[in-house]
Amino acid sequence: MKHGKKYVDSAKLIDRATQYDVAEALDIAVKTGKAKFDETIEVHVKLGVDSRHADQQVRGAVVLPHGTGKNLRVLVFAKEDKHQAALDAGADYVGGDDLVAKINGGWMDFDVVIASPDMMGLVGRLGKVLGPRGLMPNPKAGTVTPDVAKAVTEAKAGKIEYRLDKTNIIHCPIGKVSFGVEKLQENFDALLGAIVRAKPAAAKGQYIRSCTVATTMGPGVKINPAKVG
Numbered sequence: 001m002k003h004g005k006k007y008v009d010s011a012k013l014i015d016r017a018t019q020y021d022v023a024e025a026l027d028i029a030v031k032t033g034k035a036k037f038d039e040t041i042e043v044h045v046k047l048g049v050d051s052r053h054a055d056q057q058v059r060g061a062v063v064l065p066h067g068t069g070k071n072l073r074v075l076v077f078a079k080e081d082k083h084q085a086a087l088d089a090g091a092d093y094v095g096g097d098d099l100v101a102k103i104n105g106g107w108m109d110f111d112v113v114i115a116s117p118d119m120m121g122l123v124g125r126l127g128k129v130l131g132p133r134g135l136m137p138n139p140k141a142g143t144v145t146p147d148v149a150k151a152v153t154e155a156k157a158g159k160i161e162y163r164l165d166k167t168n169i170i171h172c173p174i175g176k177v178s179f180g181v182e183k184l185q186e187n188f189d190a191l192l193g194a195i196v197r198a199k200p201a202a203a204k205g206q207y208i209r210s211c212t213v214a215t216t217m218g219p220g221v222k223i224n225p226a227k228v229g
Contacts (some may be wrong), residue, residue, distance in 0.1 A: 027181050029218065078094060123137060
């Protein structure tokens with residue numbers, strides 16, 4: 001793949017043969033953020049598990065101390081008696097059948113979906129739409145809960161969900177280039193701490209196989225997996 005000049009210049013800052021300490025890797029990643037917009041810093045963690053087995057799934061949620069730098073649009077499925085509480089907590093959209101119809105019609109202007117348990121029968125109709133996008137509410141992620149107002153507050157404060165993809169890798173944002181290394185490391189530590197605590201009992205051998213950080217447009221910077229978790 002041919003890369004642009006900014007990417008090539010950024011790649012010169014990285015020694016491909018080196019696995020960096022967390023702070024050094026984040027410092028390099030911040031320096032590679034050369035785009036005209038405030039790039040997101042993402043973490044990619046490959047785990048020593050097999051996501052094909054139910055007892056080796058790794059999924060959960062964590063509130064990042066400094067959020068992600070993105071103003072998340074939160075949609076809530078709840079009975080009418082919880083609508084005002086959800087709105088007061090900062091929800092952008094609240095409803096039921098009306099939202100199902102709207103989403104089935106192609107509307108997707110939201111980033112997080114939260115549902116009360118008594119609405120999951122309704123939300124289940126959207127599985128084929130929300131599931132592939134990673135938006136389906138899930139109890140492990142705290143997005144299926146009786147206390148929808150609390151879940152909205154946490155989402156707005158920077159709560160993110162982590163989950164394995166088919167190649168046993170977790171991909172998560174930990175903030176923006178403008179955050180600086182200190183805030184990014186605090187967010188990184190919160191995410192990796194949660195992933196380590198979620199280690200399945202069935203996982204054998206080295207749990208964190210590799211860890212890389214990168215900006216939206218930049219090259220990856222490898223972190224020494226022995227220095228995390």
